Amino acid sequence: GESVGLHLPTLSVQEGDNSIINCAYSNSASDYFIWYKQESGKGPQFIIDIRSNMDKRQGQRVTVLLNKTVKHLSLQIAATQPGDSAVYFCAPRGGSNDYKLSFGAGTTVTVRA
């Protein structure tokens, strides 16, 4: 099966700074990638997604970058706020005929005031 790893299990960020969360995946057939945010006591919440035919996608204060060559993607959060404190997961889909997502252990982001 696919393995998904996040480079750092924890990230401490000063409020107002930018955050970068990295994710490596193993399946070269992965064609669709989702970033989720999970706050304490809640289920994972969709943040942004990207398809494999793109290398960058922007949302509100978030940008996802995809490098298929090295099977790596990152989530950038601009002007990090206290409400951004959560666990972040990247979830690649196995392929266009696969409904399954692979989840790693997540990166815990803590925002310092």
Add this chain to the structure above:
Amino acid sequence: ETGVTQTPRHLVMGMTNKKSLKCEQHLGHNAMYWYKQSAKKPLELMFVYSLEERVENNSVPSRFSPECPNSSHLFLHLHTLQPEDSALYLCASSQAGASTDTQYFGPGTRLTVL
């Protein structure tokens, strides 16, 4: 609110009890999922229903029994659980077959088995 609701939000049960978890999605999706989330571990996919047919059963012990009566509702029936089954149980739904079949999660049921 993601359009996926789960009840109860918290459940404490003894090993000899029988209980059920309920999930309902209001997104018009055709696929529903059960995941288990234990502390410090990645989400584990348990069951998948697509068009009300079970398409995935990930070596889950028989003390967990899913039921999908229609495309909007999903149940997880629990009986004779073990303390190691204590975890957050998450339901998700998606539009299977779509090019971007994003899974949307409910808030989860926090289960404690005594």
